Amino acid sequence: MTTSSLTGADASTEVPLKRRLRRAERARQVKALALVLPLLLFLLFTFAGPIAGMLWRAVDDREVRHVLPQTVAALASWDGKDLPNEDAFAALASDIVAARAAGTIAIAAKRLNYALNGFRTILTSTARNLKAAPEPGAAKETLSKINAAWRERATWTTIKDAGGPVTGYYLLSALDLMRNVDGAIIAAPPDQAIYREVFTRTFVISLSVTVLCLLLGFPVAYLLAALPPARSNLLMIFVLLPFWTSLLVRTCAWIVLLQSNGVVNDSLHWLGIIDQPLRLIYNRFGVCVAMTHVLLPFMILPLYSSMKAISPAYMRAAASLGAPPVTAFLRIYLPQTLPGIGAGSLLVFILALGYYITPALVGGAADQMISYFIALYTTETANWGLASALGAVLLLATLLLALVYGKLVQGQQVTGGMKN
Amino acid sequence: MSDNASLRTPSQRIAWTATIAVSTLVFIFLIAPILAIMPLSFSSGSYLTYPLPGLSLRWYDDFINSPRWMNALKNSMIIGVASTALSMVLGTLAALGLAQWKSRFKPLVLAFVLSPVVVPGVITAVGLYFFFAPIGLTGSYLGLILAHTALATPFVVITVGATLQSFDTNLARAAASLGASPIYAFRRVILPLILPGLASGALFAFATSFDEVVIVLFMAGPEQRTLPREMFSGIRENISPTITAAAVILTTVSVILLATLEGLRRRNERLKAGG
Numbered sequence A: 001m002t003t004s005s006l007t008g009a010d011a012s013t014e015v016p017l018k019r020r021l022r023r024a025e026r027a028r029q030v031k032a033l034a035l036v037l038p039l040l041l042f043l044l045f046t047f048a049g050p051i052a053g054m055l056w057r058a059v060d061d062r063e064v065r066h067v068l069p070q071t072v073a074a075l076a077s078w079d080g081k082d083l084p085n086e087d088a089f090a091a092l093a094s095d096i097v098a099a100r101a102a103g104t105i106a107i108a109a110k111r112l113n114y115a116l117n118g119f120r121t122i123l124t125s126t127a128r129n130l131k132a133a134p135e136p137g138a139a140k141e142t143l144s145k146i147n148a149a150w151r152e153r154a155t156w157t158t159i160k161d162a163g164g165p166v167t168g169y170y171l172l173s174a175l176d177l178m179r180n181v182d183g184a185i186i187a188a189p190p191d192q193a194i195y196r197e198v199f200t201r202t203f204v205i206s207l208s209v210t211v212l213c214l215l216l217g218f219p220v221a222y223l224l225a226a227l228p229p230a231r232s233n234l235l236m237i238f239v240l241l242p243f244w245t246s247l248l249v250r251t252c253a254w255i256v257l258l259q260s261n262g263v264v265n266d267s268l269h270w271l272g273i274i275d276q277p278l279r280l281i282y283n284r285f286g287v288c289v290a291m292t293h294v295l296l297p298f299m300i301l302p303l304y305s306s307m308k309a310i311s312p313a314y315m316r317a318a319a320s321l322g323a324p325p326v327t328a329f330l331r332i333y334l335p336q337t338l339p340g341i342g343a344g345s346l347l348v349f350i351l352a353l354g355y356y357i358t359p360a361l362v363g364g365a366a367d368q369m370i371s372y373f374i375a376l377y378t379t380e381t382a383n384w385g386l387a388s389a390l391g392a393v394l395l396l397a398t399l400l401l402a403l404v405y406g407k408l409v410q411g412q413q414v415t416g417g418m419k420n
Numbered sequence B: 001m002s003d004n005a006s007l008r009t010p011s012q013r014i015a016w017t018a019t020i021a022v023s024t025l026v027f028i029f030l031i032a033p034i035l036a037i038m039p040l041s042f043s044s045g046s047y048l049t050y051p052l053p054g055l056s057l058r059w060y061d062d063f064i065n066s067p068r069w070m071n072a073l074k075n076s077m078i079i080g081v082a083s084t085a086l087s088m089v090l091g092t093l094a095a096l097g098l099a100q101w102k103s104r105f106k107p108l109v110l111a112f113v114l115s116p117v118v119v120p121g122v123i124t125a126v127g128l129y130f131f132f133a134p135i136g137l138t139g140s141y142l143g144l145i146l147a148h149t150a151l152a153t154p155f156v157v158i159t160v161g162a163t164l165q166s167f168d169t170n171l172a173r174a175a176a177s178l179g180a181s182p183i184y185a186f187r188r189v190i191l192p193l194i195l196p197g198l199a200s201g202a203l204f205a206f207a208t209s210f211d212e213v214v215i216v217l218f219m220a221g222p223e224q225r226t227l228p229r230e231m232f233s234g235i236r237e238n239i240s241p242t243i244t245a246a247a248v249i250l251t252t253v254s255v256i257l258l259a260t261l262e263g264l265r266r267r268n269e270r271l272k273a274g275g
Helices: A002-012 A017-059 A063-067 A069-075 A086-102 A105-115 A119-129 A139-146 A153-161 A169-174 A195-226 A229-244 A247-258 A263-270 A284-308 A312-320 A325-353 A357-362 A370-380 A384-419 B002-006 B010-040 B058-064 B067-100 B106-118 B121-132 B141-165 B169-177 B182-211 B214-219 B227-237 B241-274
Strands: A177-179 A185-187
Touching: A017 A169, A017 A384, A017 B067, A017 B106, A017 B121, A017 B141, A063 A069, A063 A105, A069 A086, A069 A153, A086 A105, A086 A119, A086 A139, A105 A119, A105 A153, A105 A169, A119 A139, A119 A153, A169 A177, A169 A384, A195 A229, A195 A284, A195 A325, A195 A370, A195 B010, A229 A284, A229 B010, A229 B241, A247 A263, A247 A284, A247 A357, A247 B010, A247 B227, A247 B241, A284 A325, A284 A357, A284 B010, A312 A325, A325 A384, A325 B010, A357 A370, A357 B227, A370 A384, A370 B121, A370 B214, A384 B106, A384 B121, B010 B241, B058 B067, B058 B241, B067 B106, B067 B141, B067 B182, B067 B227, B067 B241, B106 B141, B121 B141, B121 B214, B141 B182, B141 B214, B169 B182, B182 B227, B182 B241, B214 B227, B227 B241
Parallel strands: none
Antiparallel strands: A177 A185
16 A cells, blocks of 8 residues: 555655655564564663662762761761761761651661671660761760760771761672771672682682583584484484473472482492492582582583584595594584584573572582572662672673674674585 | 494593493482472372372362462463563564664664663662552552563564565565565565474563563562462462462473474474575
């Protein structure tokens, strides 16, 4: 219908053909974009928005500002070199009295306690003992008498640092860093520095699983690619069935197999290899085995598709030119599988980094990965700032790796197309 | 074996035998756990060990008569079907649009649309938990359906997009030149041809929702617990044989989904070969 009306308009208005084509093309593009738009808006609401909100929480710091507004204002001009002046003490006293009446002391106490251990006690004891706002000029005296901590500079810098509205505190904590009393970034004390170890652990587990997947997946992918399609399609079921089986079912199966009176221990005992059941689960071994099982198909499938694209003629050519099989494999075959190895390894590594369920179910306390701590701080201790900051670091690592993966897969498709 | 003809040297034969041996072990590693859990669900005893003391269906009986598991099954179906339907609509529209859209921003938009697959589940879950709680969407079916749709749609965009790539746009042009309106052409020409792609997209979407547990852990109230969620708490407490029955039921669903998908793939290949 639109076409006929356009042809009708032809004769009267002499719009050049080129311009009309361009206009039609533009209309087509607008229509195409309109089709994508609902999904983009939907994802903005259910995915990008929530994640942006989480990232914002990693730097958002308005609790202390909300509970102790006058103090934060009074400290704005404080240089942090000496104790703050009487005005700041008076502001704090008046804020505490008001917050106590409003019942909001605990909110500020919780936030300040993150930054300075024991701050909760300082603030609540002060609130308890401060009956009314002190006489003008006596605030410093009164507060210091109630709690000697008010005579220390660190107490005040903690409030100033937590004054918001934004903070680097949670992000620094997530990297085991903190600001000292002079505002310089230093390493956190060893008893609070746990996240670098958690990140390292996450990295080590993911890397181990990736290497295991590569070692186990390579021969399988090679076999599947070398066999005639009828056979390889049949064997592919061994890869696809686990791939489609629920993660929970597979994790459950490993617990049944590996527990102390499970199938594996019973068989080993029956065979006379062991006397005592081995501890195969709720430790690093169990985590690596179960995660390798879950992620192995993600390694085999990209490897298989890259090997499938390698023409057997290359190997035959190498052999006919006198290359021994090992040389031909290392110099001719292996290099051509590198894109597949890269894509599969990156995919497995990215997926492993964010794992939560499997380590939570088959790991011990020392095998929990970063996701566990994000979940813990969100639902158990409600330290949302820290949960968000840890999430931000994990997200950044994931997105950087995904970017590399995207480049790799794109390149692979291009070369694959050229070969065909 | 057809390849044996080309294996002339002994070392090649050894390498090939080794490949088969290692692969067999890996296949056993992949499939044995899933197979091992199945007979246990038919055990008459309450310990998860072999040999089975006897056969019985009591754990299936337990599953079917448990309001907790039945509610979980119902929830998994409701949330799975609803998020599949929603992700099919959004994903198919987007795939159609992306197939026609030419812009240098296209890779960027595509990366954004596919990103829910890559972003760790915990991050999405925490973000949604903060975002949905103030607007009353945590502890609700709607919240979970929306979240699962976000996770499932990328799979729809990929599968439908792949089908559209092999779709001959001349057919749509022919329909237009014969006077079909875009909607009529879509319904009568495009839709029947891309239907297998839509079906596999729907299967992927359903499987994604049916297997998802991290978001459910964060967002579901006691009313919305799904099968994987019940399995998660069941495994945490202590694994009873009822869980193995649930596992067998879940695996059966996966096998049905996989078989349907394989059937679709074969049909597609036949059509391609025939055409």
